[in-house]
Amino acid sequence: MKLRILLADDHEIVRRGLCALLQKHEGWEVCGEASDGREAVEMAKKLKPDVVIVDIGMPSLNGLDTTRQLMAHDPHFKVIVLTITDSDQVIREALDAGARGFVLKSDAARDLVSAVEALQSRRMFFTPRVNDLVLAGFLDKGHVVARNEPPSLPTLTVREREITQLLAEGKSSKEVATLLNLSTKTVETHRSNIMRKLSLHSIRDLVVYAIKNNIIQIQMPESGRPAETTVA
């Protein structure tokens, strides 16, 4: 029986590259492709893949929250997170979310096959930096901790995190309501709760918070001017 893999990345060009890479491996098949986190969650529930590969930076629902939702639905999901950065905070959040693999996009051609093989054999796969962090955490009373850094998103619910991302991406309460199949009033209540919990006073503050906490990411062009906002 073939190992079935679900791919989630908002760039079709990347999905094509990953597909080509994975399908060279005998006994593996890409059973589905999703272009954002929300679609990935729906497809995973339906297709029940053996491995889910999620990009961290996806619109609508980022890869970390996609992983959280997948694990909440079924803790047996095996998730590999693809990321452009292996900062301590991103690593910590990916581990906390339940990812069993962590691969840098720049190294995906080299590491992704090894990562899937590891998960197939019920092992985990991490970059050397993740291994160092995990070891440091293990040595520090068995917990992966970050010294001198505040915990991220301390009090938000899964729904509030989703709404935080969508609002920070520039969507109105009405648009968020349509997307999540909620009433506008419910979204506005969530929005007020988010602002209160995080002690924020404006959408601008919310955007800054979302960037700082890897919910969305700013792209910087070569000249250093701020450009468009995309998800982390």
Place this chain on the structure above:
Amino acid sequence: MPHQATGKAMAVRILLVDDHPVVRQGLRTLLQGRGDWEVVGEASDGVEAVEKVDFLQPDVVVLDVTMPRMNGLEACRVIQQKHKNAGPEVLFVTQHDSPQMMREALDAGARGYVVKSNAARDLLEAVESVSQHRMFTALAGSPRVPN
């Protein structure tokens, strides 16, 4: 100018330049849709791209902007300066969905500009256009402009 074999259709020889091998693989997969085009090489940064243009003499260079050692804009300028009118056409395929960046790319001498998120939609048409020395630009939220 695409190489013209005697009595045969012109083959377009393409050099792929991106620091992510997975993206190069994705581009290659898309371009395979055209049997008369050939990916003659790959490079992972601007320095390597400049060297491979000299060596491989491609018709089209598909070039990323953000890369280590030498970025795509600089590589494009160097290629244009070295080869003048006899050089390859440059098509940027980049994540930068911004008019300013597109202007910088065209000022550097590029003939085309495509956003990575839309590469699957735009790449073939863009390569077709620039290989025939026609401009092709397309930002994600604006209409495509083949000239």
